[in-house]
Amino acid sequence: MKAESHMMSFGYNPDWSEGSVKPPIFQTSTFVFKTAEEGKRFFEVAYGKDSLKKHEQIGLIYSRINNPNMQILEERLAVLEDSEEAAAFESGMSAISTTMLAYLKPGDVILYSKPTYGGTHHFINNFLAEIGVASIGFNHNTEIQEIWEKLESKKLTSKLKMLYIETPANPTNSLIDLSIIKQLKEKIQQIHNHEIVAVVDNTYLGPIWQKPLAFGADLVCYSATKFLNGHSDVIAGAVMGKHENILPIKTLRTFLGSMIAPYTAWLLTRSLETLHIRMNQQEKNAKKIVEFLTQHPKVKNVFYPGLSSMGQKQLDIYQSQCLSGGAMIGFTIEENEASAFKLLNSLKLIKLAVSLGSNESLAQHPYSMTHTDVPDEEKKAIGINEGLIRLSVGIESYNDLIEDLSQALD
Numbered sequence: 001m002k003a004e005s006h007m008m009s010f011g012y013n014p015d016w017s018e019g020s021v022k023p024p025i026f027q028t029s030t031f032v033f034k035t036a037e038e039g040k041r042f043f044e045v046a047y048g049k050d051s052l053k054k055h056e057q058i059g060l061i062y063s064r065i066n067n068p069n070m071q072i073l074e075e076r077l078a079v080l081e082d083s084e085e086a087a088a089f090e091s092g093m094s095a096i097s098t099t100m101l102a103y104l105k106p107g108d109v110i111l112y113s114k115p116t117y118g119g120t121h122h123f124i125n126n127f128l129a130e131i132g133v134a135s136i137g138f139n140h141n142t143e144i145q146e147i148w149e150k151l152e153s154k155k156l157t158s159k160l161k162m163l164y165i166e167t168p169a170n171p172t173n174s175l176i177d178l179s180i181i182k183q184l185k186e187k188i189q190q191i192h193n194h195e196i197v198a199v200v201d202n203t204y205l206g207p208i209w210q211k212p213l214a215f216g217a218d219l220v221c222y223s224a225t226k227f228l229n230g231h232s233d234v235i236a237g238a239v240m241g242k243h244e245n246i247l248p249i250k251t252l253r254t255f256l257g258s259m260i261a262p263y264t265a266w267l268l269t270r271s272l273e274t275l276h277i278r279m280n281q282q283e284k285n286a287k288k289i290v291e292f293l294t295q296h297p298k299v300k301n302v303f304y305p306g307l308s309s310m311g312q313k314q315l316d317i318y319q320s321q322c323l324s325g326g327a328m329i330g331f332t333i334e335e336n337e338a339s340a341f342k343l344l345n346s347l348k349l350i351k352l353a354v355s356l357g358s359n360e361s362l363a364q365h366p367y368s369m370t371h372t373d374v375p376d377e378e379k380k381a382i383g384i385n386e387g388l389i390r391l392s393v394g395i396e397s398y399n400d401l402i403e404d405l406s407q408a409l410d
């Protein structure tokens with residue numbers, strides 16, 4: 001069956017819950033053991049002292065460790081990503097920070113693509129830097145050879161532990177070539193005989209339009225707040241990958257306490273039932289809007305994956321790793337704040353708000369809002385100019401959306 005069919009019922013049996021066609025909310029902190037022996041056995045498995053026997057089910061203990069709503073959600077997220085396992089979190093940032101903390105120790109180096117989500121940028125450059133994890137950034141123009149030379153010149157190749165990629169980059173829509181994952185892993189393996197963990201933030205195009213695990217990524221992380229939830233009413237996160245790669249993350253999650261809450265998991269499970277129809281409509285609308293913007297005389301630049309104006313190299317990457325350009329559009333009228341603010345203040349249907357991937361369309365100004373924390377020079381170097389507007393396309397009638405943009409441009 002296709003993933004969209006599994007979203008209605010996978011991982012849930014109505015017999016477990018009085019025949020309820022949908023899973024109830026298991027709003028409980030703890031679970032009653034039938035016997036002391038059963039409680040002992042559940043803890044043995046949960047703490048990794050012993051592994052599950054064939055046909056044995058992991059027992060419910062305490063909602064920081066496991067909860068039916070979290071487990072049902074995780075099983076469906078794994079189906080969506082074609083991965084063995086998933087871990088669900090209370091936010092995208094807790095998914096990302098828990099993953100980094102699970103794999104990075106003081107003295108290690110993280111190599112990361114720029115621009116990256118503002119919160120991720122802050123975590124790498126502030127918290128990780130303070131605990132002695134060094135970072136090196138690269139962007140869509142950097143060749144793998146240059147990355148390698150930079151690492152070698154600083155004698156960091158042996159310390160490299162994580163490659164972290166966000167593609168398409170937020171908010172510029174520039175694509176990072178996922179083939180560097182395999183190239184870099186091989187190089188490090190040959191020279192130092194150690195593994196690096198490759199993580200891809202797939203929030204922009206996943207799980208439908210980009211499959212980083214197929215390109216050698218070990219872990220895929222998400223702000224589930226965005227497309228996965230899609231209704232601007234939940235903050236949540238997720239990480240997917242092989243069981244052995246998810247295990248250290250789940251273990252740390254148990255002790256940081258950053259697991260998703262039952263009600264949040266339930267809302268997200270409900271959202272996943274309509275994920276495909278929402279994303280497909282958002283993509284359809286986005287393509288119509290891109291068509292409109294590229295032809296509008298006042299619009300200077302449009303940034304959308306797959307457009308030939310993004311350059312041949314970007315087009316090649318697009319064709320090798322993306323199944324669609326998605327529903328996020330960047331565009332400029334003039335490269336100054338005044339033109340961007342005037343447009344944003346003139347929109348009527350499209351809301352002026354950060355966040356993305358929801359069923360309603362949103363627009364914002366990355367330079368002064370989501371990316372205000374990135375130093376100005378760096379913003380300029382990676383293509384975030386003062387005129388850039390980021391648009392997240394929802395499921396409204398595309399005619400109404402185009403009408404709104406058109407009157408605002410006028």
Ligand SMILES: *Cc1c(COP(=O)(O)O)cnc(C)c1O
Nearest residue numbers: 091092093117170203223225236
């Ligand atoms: C929003 C976002 C995050 C952070 O997720 P939260 O759910 O807000 O914690 C991380 N990465 C990307 C690409 C995002 O858009």
